[in-house]
Amino acid sequence: MLKAILVTLITLTSTAAVADIHPDRQTELIYLLKHDCGSCHGMRLQGGLGPALKPVPLKRWTAEQLAMTILSGRPGTPMPPWKPFISPQEALWLAKHLKSEITP
Amino acid sequence: MRTLLKFLTALLLIGSTNGIAGESDSGCLTRGTGDMGIIVERASGSLKIVDRTSHSILFHVDGLGDLSHASAVYSRDERYAYVFGRDGGLTKVDILCGKITKRVIQGGNSIGGAISQDGTMIAVSNYEPGGVKIFSAADLSLVADIPATQVTEKKGAKTVGLVDAPGQRFVFSLYDTGEIWLVDMSNPSKPVIEKHQNIGLQPYDALISSDGRYYIAGLFGEDGLSMMDLWHPEQKPRKILENYGRGNKKLPVYKMPHLEGWAMAGGEAFLPAMGQHQVLVAQRGSWKETGRIKVHGQPVFVMARPDGRQVWVNFAFPNNDTIQVIDTESKQVVKTLTPGKGALHMEFSPRGEEIWISIRDRDEIHVFNTSTMELTHKLSVKKPSGIFFTNRAHQTGL
Incomplete structure (x- = not known):
């Protein structure tokens, strides 16, 4: 299962598919990031019960790794898997945004 | 003549209130x-x-x-609200004047606070750097700094579930290290700290009963809660409602429950399960499970109406459009609102x-x-x- 997601992510990165997220959906994703991810990571992504999601602390992971975490969660921590609500393509888009400083 | 004088005085009084009943020249309310x-x-x-x-x-x-995630407590004269912000800000607000009286940035990242029994001190709990700071309620000057157990060289454990308790005490839990600490502030210059370790995995929030006797921390890392009888701290914290999730798959939690606010009704406590779409019911005192109520999603707040007859529940994403009302006598959901x-x-x-x-x-x-x-x-x-x-x-x- 994890392997399948990883393969999808790598395929997505190598194609230009990430750009194809509808602007309305982009707005929804940013809203979700701010208000729902924000309940643990802080509305300004400065961290809370979960770690800060700013470019500097995220530097040590690739966008694919971050997308993987968004989709599958982190066992042993409160980070849940978001794949019922976010597609691999959308997760990668979010991950890239997080790495390139986004202020929701 | 006397009537005329009264009339003129009344006119003068009206003039001084800017035309709005109960509002003085300064823009503050008199009520x-x-x-x-x-x-x-x-x-x-x-x-x-x-x-x-x-x-x-x-x-x-x-x-x-x-x-984000801000909470507040009030001064005992109900004039000032102390607001705890995520950016480590502690703000004292005069609610009669609608103005900030004082604001300090006391930490990097805070999660909530409490006011002491005598109303003179405000305690703030911090995720970063981890620990609790205690301030004067009057001018927000620092009274005591209590760093948490170190987790790494730079980081202390995240402190959660901070409450006030009788006897000028504050009680809180340490998320990363699984501890409950009691801080006695009877002598503000010499805080006395009592540490209880191995209370359970990843306490994420806590509550205290309204009489100040029981402190209960919810655990993320295991099924169950950790309960401490503050009348008998020598008995140490103990696990209650252990293994409530046994036999069920643990569901993902898209927002952590909040334990602030005590859902106590008819001698029973109503508490959110973690990773189960259930409200757990336990007998006060024995803390034995007396029921489980299936609800619409992962409960976040489980709050009893002050008379104890109803419990209102809200839910984590993706069910946060719904509120359910439980009748505490029949332990049935009697209403679902959207x-x-x-x-x-x-x-x-x-x-x-x-x-x-x-x-x-x-x-x-x-x-x-x-x-x-x-x-x-x-x-x-x-x-x-x-x-x-x-x-x-x-x-x-x-």
Whole structure:
């Protein structure tokens, strides 16, 4: 299962598919990031019960790794898997945004 | 002549109030605060100060920083609200004047606070750097700094579930290291810290019973809660409601439950399960499980109406558009409401005839009559989250 997601992510990165997220959906994703991810990571992504999601602390992971975490969660921590609500393509888009400083 | 004099005096008095009843020249209200409250506007770092009786907004206050997950306590005269912000800000707000009296950035990243039994100290719990700082309620000057157990060289454990307890004490839990600490501030210059270790895995929040006797921490890392009888600290914290999830798959939790607010009704406590769409019921004292109520999603707040007859529950994403009402006698869900997406926070009026609910995505507060469970009023508030009424000033743990 994890392997399948990883393969999808790598395929997505190598194609230009990430750009194809509808602007309305982009707005929804940013809203979700701010208000729902924000309940643990802080509305300004400065961290809370979960770690800060700013470019500097995220530097040590690739966008694919971050997308993987968004989709599958982190066992042993409160980070849940978001794949019922976010597609691999959308997760990668979010991950890239997080790495390139986004202020929701 | 005397009548004329009275009339002239009355005219003078009216003139001095700027034409608005109860408002003085300074723009401050001259009234009691017992039916007032504040509502946090999380996205804009602002507050609305409200009148509970007329269901109206009295003031808008800006400049409180990052208010995601903000909470507040009140001074014992119910005039000042102390607001704890995510950016480590501690702000003292004069609710009669609608103004910030004092604001300090006391930590990097905070999660909540408490006011001491005698009202002289404010304690703030921090995620970063981890630990609790205690301030003078009067001028927000630092009284004591209590660093948490170190987790790494730079980081202390995240402190959660901070409450006040009788005997000038504060009680809190340490998320990363699984501890409960009691801090006795009877002598403010010499805090006495009592540490209890191995209380359970990843305590994420806690509550104290309204009489100040029982402190209960919810655990994320295992099924169960950790309970401490503060009348008998020598008995140490012990696990209660262990293994409530046994035999069931643990469901993902998209928002951590909040234990602040004590759902105690008819001698039983109603508590949110973690990773199960259930409300757990336990007998006060023995803490034996007496029931489980299947609900609509992962419970976040489980709050008892002040008379204990109903428990109102809201839910984590993706079910946060729903509120359920449980009848505590039959332990049945008697009503399911869908007021809108982002039904984040609930606050009962002190005698329970009303409940105010923040509906984030509608930018509204919905007020329900708790007998009929019908919507009675709406208020416009931008991205509302926490609602805090002044009666909290006189309640241990709130």
